[in-house]
Amino acid sequence: MSDSQTAPAPLLTAQDFKSDIKPIWCPGCGDYSVLTALAKACAELARPRARIALISGIGCSSRLPAYTNVYGFHGVHGRALALATGVKLARPDLTVIAAGGDGDGLSIGGNHFLHACRRNVDMTYILMDNQVYGMTKGQASPTTAPDWCEGKLTPTGTGIAPVAPLQLALAAGVGFFARGFAGNPNELARLIVAGITHPGFAVIHVLSPCVTFRAEQRGWKQAVHGFDGAPATDPATAMARFAGDDGFTTGILYASATPPFMPERQMTMTAADFDRGFIV
Amino acid sequence: MDIAHMNMDGTEIARRDARAGAETVSLAIIGSGGAGAMRAGEILLDVAAKAGFFGLMCRAMGPQIRGGEAAALLRLATAPVSSPDDHFDLLVALDWENFSRFAAELPLAAGSLVLTDPDEGEVPAAISESGARVAALAMKKLARTVPGGRVNVIALAAAATLIGLPVPLVGEVLARQLGRKGDAVLAASAAALALGEEVAAALPPARRLAPPPAAAGARWVISGNQATGLGALKAGIGFVAAYPITPATEVLEWMAPALAKTGGLLVQAEDELAAINMVIGASFAGTPSLTATSGPGLALMSEALGLAVASETPLVVVDVMRGGPSTGIPTKSEQSDLDIAVHGLHGDAPHLVLAPNGIGDCLFTTQWAVALAERLQTPAIVLSDQALGQSRAVIAPPPSPPALPGRLLATAAEADHYQRYAVTASGISPMAVPGMAGTTYVADGLEHTPRGIPSAQASDHHTQLAKRARKLEAFDYGAAWADIEGEDGDEIALLTWGSATGPAREAVRRARREGLMVRLISLRLLLPARPAALAAALAGVRRLLVVEQSHGRQFHKFLRANYDLPAEVAVLSRPGPLPIRPAEILARLVPWE
Incomplete structure (x- = not known):
């Protein structure tokens, strides 16, 4: 294996982290800005492209890896965090980023979200939330408000309370949680850099409007407001501080010092040594 | 007391074994949770191994987490054994609790010996009806006569004595396992062993093992x-x-x-x-x-x-x-x-x-x-x-499979024009792994182009489907695809797979010993199917018996879907959990003799 870290590191621009493939996203989709912010963050961190692995599941936002120039895996629906966990545990030297939407991460992949939070493997999860299933043409997602009636499967609304990603993550023991807005890619890039730099599992919850099925999300521009205070370092404080949050507070909302999960490995034996244990 | 049993002298033990030595002895130790039946079985297997024998121990358990019924099902032999035997020669019941739950897993024959503790209640009807001899051994009472004595150690010593395993070796294995528990525990186990051996001398004889092979070689x-x-x-x-x-x-x-x-x-x-x-x-x-x-x-x-x-x-x-x-x-x-x-x-x-x-x-x-x-x-x-x-x-120490070259990795020469899913003659494309510079790609579950870019085009789909099929079909799997025993000219074959191979292997050996020439074919590689290789393996075979452990004849259907079979095919297919026994297979072969 050639090792790009041993080669002189060329200075890469954000553009170098983007591929030549044209996204399938609709014009005006928030995910374009997420791609831009991610590329910017990677350039800022000056990590070699070959040392970054970007893992996704299924959905509009999960198409992200193809539009970058790093190693990527576009897997099955809901399992991005599990696959990314395998990458990072097998190769701690890599910078591992998982990405996907609210349906992928909080519905079909909800269990993995919980366990990724509590396992605290050193990787970053970009959760692009548009409160709708776009790829299947506009059904309610786990973050959709109960009275949204435009989903054809739920014409009178879902009638059930949406998932609150921040509270869910805190309850599951997340180590880092930031919220960004696709309409502010510079802030988002800073949050992604902070997440990647954070030692442990970092959730970057991105409000990423779907202008096709949720045209009213164009109004998020006016709704978002920044949190500039020092992030809470214990879950109880964070939980209390954001108990009445409207979901539009952006910034680093929580950052704990919980050490990341990375089991020690030893090389004290070879496979052949284990024969001895079975010999009569 | 039989002096031979007390004698540590090797020649004396050999003489004793020669009196009624069998190539193989099967025994079961059963008991309710905590009685230690499974533990006793494991120790007997270790003892047999140290004494130079081969053997097999299967476990019959209920669903309970702790306790419940448990049976250690052993077969000890002078040569490697591939499956449980047709019946048990010796059944040691520490108690009869929940016996009905696994009675069907304990076939007995008229010559079998059953040891029962008279304080643990009546011998179940299924045992009486089997025609096996029943002998009483008050294991629990005996254990109580030894301070710290355990029922399963009494049973262990009795069983070892009856089948001709050296009790001193049982003591050695036990001592090694109990070593950390202190001298009192060791003394108790030694006393219980001696007592078990002593009382076994008064029991009716059970089938005894012949001496172990002089040079059994390395064993695991x-x-x-x-x-x-x-x-x-x-x-x-x-x-x-x-x-x-x-x-x-x-x-x-x-x-x-x-x-x-x-x-x-x-x-x-x-x-x-x-x-x-x-x-x-x-x-x-x-x-x-x-x-x-x-x-x-x-x-x-x-x-x-x-x-x-x-x-x-x-x-x-x-x-x-x-x-x-x-x-x-x-x-x-x-x-x-x-x-x-x-x-x-x-x-x-x-x-x-x-x-x-x-x-x-x-x-x-x-x-x-x-x-x-x-x-x-x-x-x-x-x-x-x-x-x-x-x-x-x-x-015997298991062999190693043929060495293969490892994963075909991309090289630096491919940098900057790398195609992860390049269409190659073998179907195998060089694989880059993260860390390699210049070969970044996105692995994708979406159908893709050779470069790995998502594609819904017919040509890409057809090309990649064919490539993925070709790499498996075109590969040379060598001789390990199946185990084949037999000779040219065998007109009957057993075709089987997985754990059903054990009894099939024994059935074939018994058949051949009796002059019925039967070939064994056990498929190790199920997919991709190897029609040409199986056709060659079946050359000359006119009658085929398929052996498998499923209700729905899954293996037979798999064979029908993938292979040409001889004209006459019979199927021995039965669901679990009872193991298929060699005699059942033989019984299906005999009409073809």
Whole structure:
């Protein structure tokens, strides 16, 4: 294996982290800005492209890896965090980023979200939330408000309370949680850099409007407001501080010092040594 | 007291054994939870191993976590044994609690001897009706006469004495295991052993083992699940993610500390969906990876197996099969996951399916499966089962599979124009792994172009489907695809797979000894099918008996779908949990004589 870290590191621009493939996203989709912010963050961190692995599941936002120039895996629906966990545990030297939407991460992949939070493997999860299933043409997602009636499967609304990603993550023991807005890619890039730099599992919850099925999300521009205070370092404080949050507070909302999960490995034996244990 | 039993002198023991030495003796020790039946069985197997014998110990257990019924089912022999025998020569019942739950697993013959504790109630009707001889041995009372004495140690000494295993060796094995528990415990066990040996002298004789072979050679004591773990380790597995499930858990329990000492890692995942996806991620990152599960877990993994096929990510899933469907019979064996292993993936998804056909072969087949998966960049399913996985055997050291070149990696020469899914003659495309500069790509479950870019075009789909099929079809699997025993001119063949091979192997040997020339063919490689190789293996065969342990004749249907079979085909197919016994197979062959 050639090792790009041993080669002189060329200075890469954000553009170098983007591929030549044209996204399938609709014009005006928030995910374009997420791609831009991610590329910017990677350039800022000056990590070699070959040392970054970007893992996704299924959905509009999960198409992200193809539009970058790093190693990527576009897997099955809901399992991005599990696959990314395998990458990072097998190769701690890599910078591992998982990405996907609210349906992928909080519905079909909800269990993995919980366990990724509590396992605290050193990787970053970009959760692009548009409160709708776009790829299947506009059904309610786990973050959709109960009275949204435009989903054809739920014409009178879902009638059930949406998932609150921040509270869910805190309850599951997340180590880092930031919220960004696709309409502010510079802030988002800073949050992604902070997440990647954070030692442990970092959730970057991105409000990423779907202008096709949720045209009213164009109004998020006016709704978002920044949190500039020092992030809470214990879950109880964070939980209390954001108990009445409207979901539009952006910034680093929580950052704990919980050490990341990375089991020690030893090389004290070879496979052949284990024969001895079975010999009569 | 029989002086020969007390004598430590080797010649005396040999003379005693020669009086009524058998090549093989089967015995069962049964008891309710905590009685120590399983422990006693394990010790007897170790003793037999140290005494120079071969053997096999299967476990019959109920679903209880602690306690419940348990039976250690042993067969000891002067040569390697591949399956349980037709019946048990000796049954030692520590008690009869819940006996009815596993009575069917304990066939007895007229010459069998049953030891019963008169204080544990009447001998069940099923025992009386079997025609076996019954002898009373007040094991519990006897144990109480020794301070700290245990019932199962009395039983152990009696059983060892009856079948002709040296009791001093039992003492040695016990002492080694109890070593840390102090002198009082050691003294109690020695006293109980002596007492058990003494009282056994007054019992009716049981079938006794002939002397062990003069040169048995190196032997191992290993379970199928341990052998699977060791095979995986030898093949270079560096990452395991799995979710606990019976009867596969011992594969994981063995591998967790072994991986930690060899630079690898085992992760307990939150579910099987996570496990298989973690394995895909680790393999994508360049580490040979594996998971172990049972039928329900394999069902949960099947979507991601499709991803591994499409993204050409090597990995191995070991399915230690149990009775199904659904939760079924988790503690007992069945060969009924063949259908899902072969057909359970969505889309056209060529992959490997292999099956070990013996306890030692769990090592060979798992090691080979990893090597094949790595070489062919594909998922491989290994179908072991409870009868292999949770049984321990004394065997000759298992052989190693043929060495294969490892994963075909991309080179620096491909930098900047790298095609992850390049269409090659072999169908195998050089694989880049993260860290290699200039060869970044996105592995994708979407159909893709050679470069890996998503594509819905017919030409890309057809080309990639053909490439993925070709790499498996065109590969030369060599001689390991099947075990074949027999000679040209055999007109009858047994065709089987997996754990059913054990009794089939014995049936073939018995048949040949009696002059009925029968060929054994046991398929180790189930997918891809090898029609030309099987046609050659069946050359001259006019009659074929298919042997398998499933209700739905899954193997027979699999054969019909993939192979041309001779005109006359019979099927011995029966669901678990009862093992197929050699005599049953022989009985089906005799009419063909």
